[in-house]
Amino acid sequence: MQKLNLPSYHFKLKSSENKTLIFDKLRKKYMVLTPEEWVRQHFVQFLIAEKKYPISLIALEKQLTINNRKKRTDILVFNSDGKHEIIVECKAPCIKITQNTFDQIARYNLKLKANYLIVTNGLEHFYCKMDFEKETYVFLKEIPDYN
16 A cells, blocks of 8 residues: 555554455454545544544444435544534545545535545645635634643
8 A cells, every 4th residue: 555644554454355454443343445535534533643532432434324325434533512513525545535535625614614634645734724604714724732
C-alpha cells in the first residue's frame, strides 16, 4: 500500500481468498484492505495517537439517511456529551479532492451538525470548522486535540 502523509502505524494484516485484510480495532474484525480503507485506518490511528481522541468516541461507517437515501460517514467522532463533533470523509490516495467531496460532507453535516469537517485522501488533509450562523466553514491548519 502507498505511503501516506500521516505517521506510520503498525497494523495487523492477513490474506484470505487472494485478498489482503486489515484488522480494524474499532469494529474488532478484519476488513478488506482497499486504498480507502488504508486511509481510514491511518486517520483513525492519527485521531487516537496524535490528537488523543478516545476510541470510545469514534464510530466508523455510521449510517444516515439523506433524501430517503442511505449514506455512511467514513469516520464520525462524538464529543463527551454524545454530540457529533467531527465528520471525516476518506478517499483513496488516487482520488483528487474536489469541491464535490466538500459538497458531499456538507450534505452529511446538514443532518449531523458536527463542529468540524475533515476531508482526506491520505496525502492531502483539509480541516474545516463550521460557522453555523453564516452557513459556511473556515479552513484550519489542523483540528484541535481532544480535551
